Amino acid sequence: MTFHGYFRSSASWRCRIAFGLKGISPDFVPVHLRRGEQKAKGYRALNPQALVPALEVDGTVLTQSLAIIEWLDETHPTPPLLPRDPLGRAHARAFAQVIACDIHPLQNLRVLRYLKARFGQDQDGLDAWCRHWIEPGLAACEALLAGGPEAAFAFGDAPGLAEICLVPQMASADGFGLDLAPFPRLRALRGRCEALPAFADAHPSKQPDAEAD
Amino acid sequence: MTFHGYFRSSASWRCRIAFGLKGISPDFVPVHLRRGEQKAKGYRALNPQALVPALEVDGTVLTQSLAIIEWLDETHPTPPLLPRDPLGRAHARAFAQVIACDIHPLQNLRVLRYLKARFGQDQDGLDAWCRHWIEPGLAACEALLAGGPEAAFAFGDAPGLAEICLVPQMASADGFGLDLAPFPRLRALRGRCEALPAFADAHPSKQPDAEAD
Numbered sequence: 001m002t003f004h005g006y007f008r009s010s011a012s013w014r015c016r017i018a019f020g021l022k023g024i025s026p027d028f029v030p031v032h033l034r035r036g037e038q039k040a041k042g043y044r045a046l047n048p049q050a051l052v053p054a055l056e057v058d059g060t061v062l063t064q065s066l067a068i069i070e071w072l073d074e075t076h077p078t079p080p081l082l083p084r085d086p087l088g089r090a091h092a093r094a095f096a097q098v099i100a101c102d103i104h105p106l107q108n109l110r111v112l113r114y115l116k117a118r119f120g121q122d123q124d125g126l127d128a129w130c131r132h133w134i135e136p137g138l139a140a141c142e143a144l145l146a147g148g149p150e151a152a153f154a155f156g157d158a159p160g161l162a163e164i165c166l167v168p169q170m171a172s173a174d175g176f177g178l179d180l181a182p183f184p185r186l187r188a189l190r191g192r193c194e195a196l197p198a199f200a201d202a203h204p205s206k207q208p209d210a211e212a213d
Numbered sequence: 214m215t216f217h218g219y220f221r222s223s224a225s226w227r228c229r230i231a232f233g234l235k236g237i238s239p240d241f242v243p244v245h246l247r248r249g250e251q252k253a254k255g256y257r258a259l260n261p262q263a264l265v266p267a268l269e270v271d272g273t274v275l276t277q278s279l280a281i282i283e284w285l286d287e288t289h290p291t292p293p294l295l296p297r298d299p300l301g302r303a304h305a306r307a308f309a310q311v312i313a314c315d316i317h318p319l320q321n322l323r324v325l326r327y328l329k330a331r332f333g334q335d336q337d338g339l340d341a342w343c344r345h346w347i348e349p350g351l352a353a354c355e356a357l358l359a360g361g362p363e364a365a366f367a368f369g370d371a372p373g374l375a376e377i378c379l380v381p382q383m384a385s386a387d388g389f390g391l392d393l394a395p396f397p398r399l400r401a402l403r404g405r406c407e408a409l410p411a412f413a414d415a416h417p418s419k420q421p422d423a424e425a426d
Contacts, residue, residue, distance in 0.1 A: 048356035049311060049349070060300060064314065067306035074299040086287040087273055093280035098262060100310075101277065105318040114345065119332045132327065136262070143261030 001026035002056040004046065006033045007207035010104055010168040011065035012053045016207075017164045018069045020198030022076045026055065030209035033109055066100055069161060081160040092155040092162050095144050099165040103137035106130070107172065130176040138173065138183050141166065145185045154189060163193045171204075214239040215269040217259065219246045220420035223317055223381040224278035225266045229420075230377045231282045233411030235289045239268065243422035246322055279313055282374060294373040305368040308357050308375040312382045316350035319343070320385065343389040351386065351396050354379065358398045367402060376406045384417075 003019070003026040005012030019026060031037045031052050038050045047054040047063050055062040055071075062068045073081040082089045105111070107130040115121040115129060145154055154162040170190050173180060180187055193199045204210060216232070216239040218225030232239060244250045244265050251263045260267040260276050268275040268284075275281045286294040295302045318324070320343040328334045328342060358367055367375040383403050386393060393400055406412045417423055 049315070049353035051315070058300060060304075062300075062303045062307065064307035064310040066314070067303045067310055070306060071299050071303035074302065086284050087271060087275075089287065090275045090280045090284035091273075093283060094275065094277035097277040097280055097313075101279070101314050101318055102262070102264070105314055106324065111319065114342070115332070118342075119328070119334070119338075121332070125332075129327070129331075140262035 002029060003027065004029045004031050004043070004054040004056070005052045006031050006038075007204040007210045009033060009052050010108070010172055011051075011100075013168040013202055013204060014065045014164045015053050015055070015068055016202035017167065017198055018072050018081060020202050021079060021081065021159065021164075022072055024072070024076065028208060030207075032209070066096065066161075069164060073161075079158055081164070083155050083160075088155055091144065091148065092160060095141055095154060095162040096165040098137050098140050098144070099169045103134050103169060104172070106133040107176065127176045130172075131178045134169070134173045134176065134178050138169070138178075138180075138186060142183045142186050145189070152192065159193050159196065159199070163189065163199075166190065167193050167199055215242060216240065217242045217244050217256070217267040217269070218265045219244050220417040220423045222246060222265050223321070223385055224264075224313075226381040226415055226417060227278045227377045228266050228268070228281055229415035230380065230411055231285050231294060233415050234292060234294065234372065234377075235285055237285070237289065241421060243420075245422070279309065279374075279378075282377060286374075292371055294377070296368050296373075301368055304357065304361065305373060305375050308354055308367060309378040311350050311353050311357070312378040316347050316382060317385070319346040320389065340389045343385075344391045347382070347386045347389065347391050351382070351391075351393075351399060355396045355399050358402070365405065372406050372409065372412070376402065376412075379403065380406050380412055 001024070003015065005015065005028070031043060033052065037043060038052060044050050046056070046061050049063060053063070053065055053068060055068050062071055069081060082092050112126050115126055121129065148155065151157060153159045166186065167190055170180065170186065214237070216228065218228065218241070244256060246265065250256060251265060257263050259269070259274050262276060266278055266281060268281050275284055282294060295305050325339050328339055334342070361368065364370060366372045379399065380403055383393065383399065
């Protein structure tokens with residue numbers, strides 16, 4: 001199993017947490033997004049979308065972080081990353097998708113580059129854009145937690161897909177200067193996650209391709 | 214089962230196709246996004262994210278179209294919307310997520326409104342922005358189809374999650390003036406889907422809340 005990712009990529013980070021929770025250590029090939037390595041012919045042959053992550057496994061290539069993580073959960077079921085009951089699974093997936101579909105796509109590198117180059121936005125404009133999408137998304141996640149049963153983690157006694165998406169997203173919110181004070185449940189959840197080795201070891205600063213900011 | 218959606222919303226459209234494929238007809242409550250009904254207190258109590266769709270079922274509310282569709286597939290397994298084998302499921306989910314995570318979030322109503330109001334973009338600027346994200350996403354989907362086995366539909370003999378996401382996205386591409394000629398596999402797939410009642414009946418123009426353009 002060979003994992004292609006980038007230390008700063010939130011989607012790669014999600015997969016790293018999932019590998020850690022499952023106790024799996026794939027080989028790692030760094031793809032330097034800021035240097036454009038994802039656009040090289042060799043990488044495009046692996047992933048025609050020219051994005052990270054990609055996972056080579058069983059003679060094929062899996063892409064899209066949530067699809068990779070669900071594959072991992074189906075093929076390595078212990079510990080589970082989703083609740084067992086369909087309603088619980090739907091709530092956990094929805095929480096993850098608020099982040100993966102409605103926040104993260106708006107604030108990733110290729111989008112910020114477009115806003116800078118074509119719409120003339122400076123760093124303040126980019127930060128305001130990012131905060132504008134992150135804030136209501138995290139507010140929705142906070143509300144989704146409030147509606148569920150009390151548990152140590154978002155959807156049960158152990159972290160799963162929801163936390164896998166949340167922790168990198170909160171780090172990204174920090175980077176764009178969003179005040180996280182209005183999200184006490186999310187902050188507490190993040191703290192519980194970051195105390196776990198699978199989350200700590202997946203942090204960008206701990207990766208072989210890490211660079212100083 | 215009560216479905217809250219909007220005729221023009223791609224995410225609502227996806228769910229409508231899935232209901233049709235499963236032979237289910239939930240009650241329908243329209244939420245008029247252009248009039249801001251999603252921000253009303255009553256709707257926010259259902260879905261704190263203030264987006265459509267939302268599905269009231271079994272005393273709870275499900276949100277996020279892909280989570281709703283996976284819940285539907287788990288609780289109403291016939292016909293299946295995903296392949297049975299984990300690798301096939303991963304490929305189908307990745308195809309869907311290229312659209313749901315990397316194309317659609319960048320071209321929905323709330324984003325276009327921001328670009329217009331804050332960054333001063335006119336319709337030409339908005340259309341160019343949308344085409345810029347739709348084109349490489351659909352190119353990736355076209356390539357994902359080329360890598361798989363020959364089949365009537367994207368990942369098997371019947372349409373599923375991939376087609377559910379593709380058909381509304383191609384309609385949206387039409388709306389933003391993208392030339393679909395470079396995507397012969399996707400166009401053929403769309404044609405096969407649109408001939409099926411579940412897809413035809415889910416079209417925005419057929420919905421009770423439909424309005425003329």
